[in-house]
Amino acid sequence: MSGHGTPNRYRQQATHTIRDEPYVRESVLSGTDRANDHRNHAYAEIDADRWRDWGRDAKTHTLTNLDRYLEEAERNLEANGVRVHWAETAADALTVLRGIVREHDVRSVVKAKSMLTEELGVNEHLERLNVRVRETDLGEYIVQIMGEPPSHIVAPVMHLSLDDCRQIFQQVLGTPRHGTPEELVAAARKALRQEFLAADLGISGGNFLVAETGTVALIENEGNIRLSTSLPRVHVAFVGIEKLIPRFEDLAGFIQLTARAATGQPIGNYVSFIQGPKKDDEVDGPEEVHVVLVDNGRTTLLADEAAWEALRCVRCGACLNICPVYRQTGGHAYGWTYSGPIGAIIAPGILGLEEALPLPFASSLCGACADVCPVRIPIPELLLHWRERAVEEGLTPLTERVGLEAYTRAATHPLLFRAGGTLLRRTPWQLGGTALPILKGWTQERTTPEPSPKSFQALWKEGIE
Amino acid sequence: MRVSLFATCLGDQFYADACADAVRLLRHLGAEVDVPAGQTCCGQPAYNAGRRVDAQAMARHTSKVLDGSDYVVLPSGSCAGMIRCFYPELLVGDGARAHALAQRTFELSQFVVEVLGVQRLGDGLSGSTVGYHHSCHALRELGVREAPLELLAGCGAAVVDWPAAEECCGFGGLFSAKLPEVSAAMADRKLDTLPEVDFVTSTDGGCLMQLSGRAGKRGRGPVFRHLASALWQGVQGGVRA
Amino acid sequence: MSARERVLERVRSACQERERTEHPGAFESRDAGADPASRLTTLATMLEAAGAEVVRVDGMVEAGKWVRRFANDFESVSVGVTVPSQLRPTISTKGSHEAALGLSMARAAIAETGSLLMDARDGRRTQLLVPTHVVFVYQADVHPTFRGALSSVRADLPSAIGLHSGPSKSADIAQTLVTGVHGPGRLIVVLVA
Ligand code: SF4
Numbered sequence: 001m002s003g004h005g006t007p008n009r010y011r012q013q014a015t016h017t018i019r020d021e022p023y024v025r026e027s028v029l030s031g032t033d034r035a036n037d038h039r040n041h042a043y044a045e046i047d048a049d050r051w052r053d054w055g056r057d058a059k060t061h062t063l064t065n066l067d068r069y070l071e072e073a074e075r076n077l078e079a080n081g082v083r084v085h086w087a088e089t090a091a092d093a094l095t096v097l098r099g100i101v102r103e104h105d106v107r108s109v110v111k112a113k114s115m116l117t118e119e120l121g122v123n124e125h126l127e128r129l130n131v132r133v134r135e136t137d138l139g140e141y142i143v144q145i146m147g148e149p150p151s152h153i154v155a156p157v158m159h160l161s162l163d164d165c166r167q168i169f170q171q172v173l174g175t176p177r178h179g180t181p182e183e184l185v186a187a188a189r190k191a192l193r194q195e196f197l198a199a200d201l202g203i204s205g206g207n208f209l210v211a212e213t214g215t216v217a218l219i220e221n222e223g224n225i226r227l228s229t230s231l232p233r234v235h236v237a238f239v240g241i242e243k244l245i246p247r248f249e250d251l252a253g254f255i256q257l258t259a260r261a262a263t264g265q266p267i268g269n270y271v272s273f274i275q276g277p278k279k280d281d282e283v284d285g286p287e288e289v290h291v292v293l294v295d296n297g298r299t300t301l302l303a304d305e306a307a308w309e310a311l312r313c314v315r316c317g318a319c320l321n322i323c324p325v326y327r328q329t330g331g332h333a334y335g336w337t338y339s340g341p342i343g344a345i346i347a348p349g350i351l352g353l354e355e356a357l358p359l360p361f362a363s364s365l366c367g368a369c370a371d372v373c374p375v376r377i378p379i380p381e382l383l384l385h386w387r388e389r390a391v392e393e394g395l396t397p398l399t400e401r402v403g404l405e406a407y408t409r410a411a412t413h414p415l416l417f418r419a420g421g422t423l424l425r426r427t428p429w430q431l432g433g434t435a436l437p438i439l440k441g442w443t444q445e446r447t448t449p450e451p452s453p454k455s456f457q458a459l460w461k462e463g464i465e
Numbered sequence: 466m467r468v469s470l471f472a473t474c475l476g477d478q479f480y481a482d483a484c485a486d487a488v489r490l491l492r493h494l495g496a497e498v499d500v501p502a503g504q505t506c507c508g509q510p511a512y513n514a515g516r517r518v519d520a521q522a523m524a525r526h527t528s529k530v531l532d533g534s535d536y537v538v539l540p541s542g543s544c545a546g547m548i549r550c551f552y553p554e555l556l557v558g559d560g561a562r563a564h565a566l567a568q569r570t571f572e573l574s575q576f577v578v579e580v581l582g583v584q585r586l587g588d589g590l591s592g593s594t595v596g597y598h599h600s601c602h603a604l605r606e607l608g609v610r611e612a613p614l615e616l617l618a619g620c621g622a623a624v625v626d627w628p629a630a631e632e633c634c635g636f637g638g639l640f641s642a643k644l645p646e647v648s649a650a651m652a653d654r655k656l657d658t659l660p661e662v663d664f665v666t667s668t669d670g671g672c673l674m675q676l677s678g679r680a681g682k683r684g685r686g687p688v689f690r691h692l693a694s695a696l697w698q699g700v701q702g703g704v705r706a
Numbered sequence: 707m708s709a710r711e712r713v714l715e716r717v718r719s720a721c722q723e724r725e726r727t728e729h730p731g732a733f734e735s736r737d738a739g740a741d742p743a744s745r746l747t748t749l750a751t752m753l754e755a756a757g758a759e760v761v762r763v764d765g766m767v768e769a770g771k772w773v774r775r776f777a778n779d780f781e782s783v784s785v786g787v788t789v790p791s792q793l794r795p796t797i798s799t800k801g802s803h804e805a806a807l808g809l810s811m812a813r814a815a816i817a818e819t820g821s822l823l824m825d826a827r828d829g830r831r832t833q834l835l836v837p838t839h840v841v842f843v844y845q846a847d848v849h850p851t852f853r854g855a856l857s858s859v860r861a862d863l864p865s866a867i868g869l870h871s872g873p874s875k876s877a878d879i880a881q882t883l884v885t886g887v888h889g890p891g892r893l894i895v896v897l898v899a
Contacts, residue, residue, distance in 0.1 A: 011643075011644055011646070011647075014644070014646060014647050015646040015647075018646050018647065018650045019646070025650065027880075029654070030881070031881050034881055046735070046736060047736075050734075051733075051735075053730075054730050054733055054734075057727070057729075057730035058729060058730050058733075060727050061726075061727045061728060061729045061730065064721060064724050064725065064726045064727050065721065065726050066717050066720075066721060067714060067717045067718040067721045070713075070714060070717060071714070086708070086709040086710035086713055087709060088709040088712050088713055092709050136888065137878075138876045138878040138879065138887055139876075139878035142878070142879075155877075155878060156878065157878055157879070160880075161880060162879060162880035162882070165879045165880065181879045181880060181882040181884050182884050184879055185876065185879065185884040185886070185887055186886075188887070189886065189887060189888060192888065193803075193835075193888075196888075197803060213860065213863065215863070221874070221875050221876060221887075222874050222875065222876050222887040222888045222889065223834055223874040223887065223888040223889025223890075224887070224888045226830070226833075226834050226868050226889065227834055227835075227888055227889070229866070230830040230831070230834065230866065231831070241713065241717070246729060247729075248856055248857075248860050249732060249733065249853050249856050249857055249860075250733060251852075251856060252733050252735070252851065252852035252853035252855075252856055253733030253735070253853075255852070256735065256818075256819065256852060265756070266752060266756075266818070266819050266820065266871075267819040267820070267821055267852075267869065267871050268871070269756060269757075269870065269871050269872040269873065269874065269875055270868060270869065270870060270871075270874070270889065271821070271868065271869035271871075272866060272867070272868055272869075273863075273866065273867040273868075273869075274865075274866050275863045275864065275865050275866060275867075276865050277865060278826075278865050279826075279827075279864060279865050281827055282826050282827050282829075282864065282865055283787055283829045284826075284829055284830050284831050285826055285830055285865045285866060293713070295709075295713045295716075299713060299716035299717055299720065302716070302717060302720040303716065303719070303720040303723070305723075308720070308724070324632050324633040324635070324651050324654070325647055325651070327654070328647055328650035328651060328654070329647065329650075361640070361643060361644070362644060362647070363637070363640070364601070364633050364635060364636065364637025364640045364641075364648070364651070365513055365601075365637055365640075366601035366605070366632075366633035366637070367601055367602070367605035367606065368601070368605070368632075368633065370605075371605060384512075384513070384515065386515075387513075387514060387515025388515040388516075388517050389515075390515055391514070391515040391516055391517070396514070396515070400514065400639070401516075404510070404511050404514060404516050404519055405519065407506075407510070407511070407519075408508075408511055408516075408519035408522050408523060410505070411474070411505040411506040411508070411522075411523045411526065412505070412522050412523060412525075412526045414502070414503040414504070414505055417474075417505040417506070421477065421478050424478060425478070439642065440642075441641070441642035441643060441644075441645040442641060442642045442645065442678070444645050445645040445646065445648065445649035445678075445679065445682060446645075446649065446652075446675070446678030446679050446681065446682050447677075447678050447681030447682050448678075449479055449674045449677075449678055450479075451478050451479055452478065452479055452480065452481035452482060453481075454481060455477050455478055455481055456472045456476060456477045456478075456480075456481040456484040456485065456500075457472070457477055457500070458481075459481055459482075459484075459485050460485075460488075460500045464485045464488045464489065465489075
């Protein structure tokens with residue numbers, strides 16, 4: 001299984017999945033087909049264009065006023081009795097976590113699904129601190145057992161078949177070799193219930209953070225997020241600074257839009273609005289709630305003249321589901337936390353352009369993602385933006401640069417261009433292939449295209465009947 | 466009505482017959498067709514590779530070549546999309562010219578339906594079943610979805626329901642050569658979901674080259690024909706190679 | 707400089723570079739119907755579509771009768787703090803992590819999404835740990851829109867609100883829908899007139 005790659009090896013990782021793990025492609029194609037159907041239906045039930053305009057505008061407003069909303073959120077969180085921490089980097093965030101673990105003598109942690117904690121490496125850090133950490137989202141639980149990262153931001157095990165899951169559950173929980181999904185889930189419920197009841201600390205992410213009320217909002221279907229944020233005596237929420245929204249009422253728009261885009265549901269079966277620790281007139285709930293506001297490259301994106309728009313993302317995964325590139329491999333090929341189109345446009349901000357380099361090029365620029373994004377992020381434009389930056393910084397291959405410069409010279413000098421065409425018609429491509437790697441890439445997977453016997457220009461000159 | 470045909474670099478070298486059929490079709494519909502001298506490439510390969518300066522040079526060249534035309538028609542959704550959607554932003558300092566050019570530029574089927582108002586060409590495709598591949602840029606940049614389908618149906622063809630009809634074929638210019646394995650898997654998905662047809666057609670030569678090249682490598686697959694040729698056959702009747 | 711200052715400083719300078727845009731105004735969704743009857747129908751339809759069961763009762767007396775009859779099939783019950791005494795069944799009570807049945811009172815409901823608004827003051831464990839969860843909601847507390855429901859509770863927020871819109875479910879394993887993953891596998895909503 002390919003789970004621990006790097007973005008720089010995207011082509012090798014993708015090729016490995018396509019050639020050696022054909023069942024991954026099959027699972028991902030059928031999973032994304034289903035998600036696309038659900039989303040299409042859910043969008044058709046509403047005035048999707050108007051809702052998406054609203055989502056775009058409300059997020060753009062928040063991001064262009066993020067300084068004051070962050071301060072407002074901090075004030076209100078603290079007024080609610082929440083302890084607020086700021087983390088400039090992943091290391092900062094982990095230091096905060098270590099402090100909380102030490103202060104409360106935490107031995108075991110239950111985790112609700114959170115991509116940000118994947119990005120930060122929270123699990124590995126807790127293991128180094130000898131803390132038992134258990135993912136509780138069913139899909140996350142499975143990948144944790146397998147020692148893999150999730151392959152999709154909403155559906156972590158989209159790459160696995162029923163039989164893959166059966167094998168894992170048989171090994172770990174002793175379920176029957178041909179157990180039904182119901183039997184597997186019942187075994188997981190039983191095992192994880194004990195973990196919930198015993199855990200000292202619950203860790204979550206946050207889908208939204210409301211500035212006006214200091215509310216952390218979370219969407220899910222299983223109930224594990226509600227349990228992780230309700231049962232343990234301490235709750236820590238890691239929230240990216242781009243997750244802010246201005247008003248409590250705005251949750252109505254964002255939660256519905258996100259659910260419809262992600263799974264086609266009108267709303268997740270469970271939504272949590274966390275205000276703070278248990279109050280005096282309440283019988284249960286955590287005694288302490290912490291919110292860690294995480295930057296980790298987000299301000300780099302915010303400062304970028306184009307890429308800042310990617311910060312509108314609500315992590316619904318719709319762009320992954322529709323992406324024909326993602327659909328051939330699933331998420332592991334991308335080699336980091338966020339895969340697919342959204343991953344490709346935020347990777348350069350979070351990892352640095354050189355490290356992220358192949359990802360903005362891992363797209364045919366078909367534009368399907370922009371058609372489904374609930375907050376109308378112009379993903380193809382941002383992919384192009386990073387490509388242009390890569391060219392400016394001299395990070396693209398020399399052959400490509402030389403080739404395209406020569407091509408441009410020809411294309412702006414018609415006689416030269418015509419001569420090139422004639423040459424093309426006389427030179428077999430296989431021969432050219434040895435000289436130009438770009439042609440080799442083509443002929444490796446396809447037959448050589450036959451140039452027309454005469455160019456159109458020649459036909460035109462002869463006269464067309 | 467005067468129409469300038471922009472054959473595109475790929476059309477000129479690889480789909481010369483289709484370009485000639487586009488000329489025949491436009492003439493048949495009453496247009497006076499010219500092919501502006503000095504036309505080369507719209508600049509899209511460089512643009513999509515992030516080479517903005519190169520793309521600008523080609524856009525400048527192309528916009529000059531196409532000066533003075535009443536309408537510009539391309540047998541390609543991708544290159545028409547490049548001119549319509551990206552020239553205005555690329556040709557900074559020459560905005561008026563770029564905007565005017567964008568306004569009068571059309572993909573072939575779009576031009577026939579939207580400008581000429583023609584839907585029925587003939588019945589030369591009666592009895593044939595056809596798969597139509599929507600090129601991404603025709604579909605999503607130009608918003609051309611119905612025009613080619615209407616024209617094919619108007620020639621008597623039965624356009625089959627193809628689940629992956631609107632999915633990318635995996636061409637994407639340099640993408641197909643930089644990431645050939647992923648690109649080929651994308652083409653496979655298209656080919657694997659294709660029902661039995663007499664031929665597959667599309668308005669973009671790049672997509673056809675990708676799909677036919679992949680089908681050829683797999684050793685099986687349908688016949689591919691450029692939309693311009695399919696439509697001219699629709700006018701004329703009879704099967705042409 | 708602290709991490710806080712460094713992050714805020716960078717956010718400020720990015721915001722200064724860019725034009726500040728206006729908030730687009732309140733989110734307007736579909737109107738779930740101004741009249742109470744259609745509101746209830748929408749709520750019930752949405753809940754059922756998400757896999758919940760819906761019961762309508764005419765007043766507290768009937769609700770009490772219904773719950774006592776229903777509870778007879780269960781061994782034990784855990785009851786939320788704000789559930790009125792008339793709605794408490796006579797079977798034995800147990801802690802929420804052992805009880806076979808849980809009863810909760812919803813603070814409000816949302817027709818457009820088919821959601822019950824569960825207040826932490828009712829007790830979170832009963833809302834989450836029981837396998838079968840019965841939730842009472844007064845028909846007068848049903849809001850047509852999500853936004854309307856939010857603005858009605860905004861001034862008085864508990865430590866947590868949970869919106870429950872169906873049974874606990876997952877489709878993670880081979881995209882097959884399974885209920886009762888971590889939360890209640892059965893959700894019965896009693897709409898009390
Ligand atoms: S970029 Fe848009 S479609 Fe993709 S995950 Fe983010 S919000 Fe969803």
